[in-house]
Amino acid sequence: MxxxxxxxxxxxxxxxxxxDERVLHEMLPFFGSSYANPSGAHLFSLTVQDAVDQATAEIAYTLGTHAENIIYTSGATEAINLAIQGLQFSNRKHIVGIATEHKAVLETCAFMERLGFEISYLTVDEQGMPDLVLLTETIREDTALVCSMLVNNETGVVLPIKEIAEIAHQRNALVLCDATQAVGKMSVNTRELGVDLLAFSAHKFYGPKGIGGLYIGEQAKKVLSAIMQGGGQQQGWRGGTLNTTGIIGMAAALRIAVSExxxxxxxxxxxxxxxxxxxxxxxxxxxxxxxxxxxxxxxxxxxxxxxxxxxxxxxxxxxxxxxxxxxxxxxxxxxxxxxxxxxxxxxxxxxxxxxxxxxxxxxxxxxxxxxxxxxxxxxxxx
Structure with a gap:
């Protein structure tokens, strides 16, 4: 490179x-010869859809889940919005976040507050770590979601997301993990972490800008609603023509990052x-x-x-x-x-x-x- x-x-x-130049090399055919819309019914579209399906299977496998649980977005910020705003019709109206979360989480929580949700922010110690005892005391019967990043973007501090998820699940609250700084830089497995939602973005691991994703687990699917309507793409979770080049690039970037x-x-x-x-x-x-x-x-x-x-x-x-x-x-x-x-x-x-x-x-x-x-x-x- x-x-x-x-x-x-x-x-x-x-x-x-x-x-990464190797990523760009894999993307180039989909800017040129393989330009068909993957949502079409004809053979040309189906060949492009096959490539998208293969890329999705690869990303899902790396993240310890299945292809149907991966939703493509324009990046981690949109993925976070989908996860948090998707709770608009939830019966539970309380969200717990950590004071050191990225603005994408904090601002979306502030938006939910204007819709009538109550937000609690956990303090951290001088090393950037949340108090798990305080977390246990903060989660309530009406807590819909606990938000925690995996790696802090400013300090590089790795948070105890597995323990956070275990505490949240004791009260049946969902867990959103902002893994934007972690995917491609450390092992990230949704099953091992025990999270319900996980956001990531390709441009943080040598992939293209403008493409990211959200892992949505089975429990989260029962509670969340789509916030972007359209042509029914991605199981109705996010309407709009798929960013084929971005998806191919993200899969290639993740494969290379994990292998190296x-x-x-x-x-x-x-x-x-x-x-x-x-x-x-x-x-x-x-x-x-x-x-x-x-x-x-x-x-x-x-x-x-x-x-x-x-x-x-x-x-x-x-x-x-x-x-x-x-x-x-x-x-x-x-x-x-x-x-x-x-x-x-x-x-x-x-x-x-x-x-x-x-x-x-x-x-x-x-x-x-x-x-x-x-x-x-x-x-x-x-």
Whole structure:
């Protein structure tokens, strides 16, 4: 996979990833010669539908489920909306979320609140972990859904989703797992996790943008309603012509990611550790989130006295972020870091570094040198 932006050091893989050339190669025929609508009844359409069915079976198998439980969406945000808004006609009107959830979950919950639902948000400790005893006390007889991400997008912290699901199911509440940062980067099996709904997005694991999916388990199917009407595609869960190229690309990207997962962990993990150890040697710098229960590619570090907005500008061709890609352009402190107990100024002085498939050692050393230099410069100007 060639990096055409060779002047850039890209350390923002949690925001998005480049499409792997092998993925693009598998997608190309469906832009050209195999262009038929898979919903048609003629032979040309059926050959395209066969390719879609094969891709779906592959994705479903990787996620530990069956093809009929996978619904394609435009990405994880739409998948999350389908899962949460799909509860509009539920008899239960209470939803539990975690304070560090992605805005896609928090904003959709806020929308449900306007429809008369009650939302409870669980606090987290300084390492980003929810209190499971508090979760048990928060779930009620009328709790319809518990929302928990698997991997936090800002800190890389891995949440105890299996235990969360067990607690929720004791009260017959459904569990939505936002696995956007996990799929393709770690083993994600819906059956082993015990979740009812699971959202994912191809562009986080070297697939195309504009395609994602929602796993819907059997219990969830009994409760949810479709929020997008149309021509009855996808068992009526989401109307509209299938994004064939996206589906083919997502299946290819997931296959490659899973097959190379172990070697990527072994290669990227030490690079992340090298970066982290060196940057934490900066006077006053500290790690945000659990140093143990987290993904191998992510580190979030606070540099007191150096505002992240200014540091990012000075780093120029080094691509890092101060939080979620959806809110990285704002100068408001991260809600994730605030929920973990950081003061506004420390939250505004924190940087997320997320490594990926194209990251190499020389880039890490350059990043270390330039971050150290610019943190010192910013501190000297105050």
């Amino acid at each position: 060639d990096n055409s932006n060779s002047n850039f050091i890209y350390l923002d893989y949690n925001a998005t990833t480049p499409v 997962l172990e070697q990527e962990q072994q290669r990227i993990g030490p690079l992340r550790d090298l970066l982290e150890i060196e940057l934490l040697s900066i006077d006053g710098a500290f790690l945000n989130g659990s140093p143990i229960d987290r993904l191998y590619n992510t580190t979030n570090i606070c540099f007191p006295g150096a505002l992240s907005e200014q540091l990012i500008m000075r780093l120029g061709t080094i691509s890092v972020s101060s939080g979620s890609a959806c809110s990285a352009v704002t100068s408001r402190p991260s809600h994730v870091l605030k929920a973990m107990g950081l003061q506004d100024l420390d939250a505004l002085s924190s940087i997320r570094f997320s490594l990926g498939r194209l990251t190499h050692e020389a880039e890490i050393y350059q990043t270390i040198e330039r971050v150290k230099q610019h943190v010192q410069n910013l501190r000297n100007t105050h």
